Amino acid sequence: xxxxxxxxxxxxxxxxxxxxxxxxxxxxxxxxxxxxxxxxxxxxxxxxxxxxxxxxxxxxxxxxxxxxxxxxxxxxxxxxxx
Numbered sequence: 912x913x914x915x916x917x918x919x920x921x922x923x924x925x926x927x928x929x930x931x932x933x934x935x936x937x938x939x940x941x942x943x944x945x946x947x948x949x950x951x952x953x954x955x956x957x958x959x960x961x962x963x964x965x966x967x968x969x970x971x972x973x974x975x976x977x978x979x980x981x982x983x984x985x986x987x988x989x990x991x992x993x
Contacts, residue, residue, distance in 0.1 A: 914941060918948055926952075926959055 918941050924930045925938050942948045974982070 915945060915948055918942070918945075919951065922952060922955055926955060 918938055921930055921934060921938055925935060930938065942952055
């Protein structure tokens, strides 16, 4: 796994302030020197800010059992080790 991939996996915890001090410092050092990671972090920060500000006007309908299973499968595939 590349250093960038490792950083990407920790970004959500970093942006939420949940990353340990040492891991946070390592991520910040990497981001300072890596243009693709800087751009990705900026984009993720904007997405988080927009998401936190979103308020739906209508209740969200429940997911169908088929949709739930597709989401579970996509999640399992995303965390599967190569």
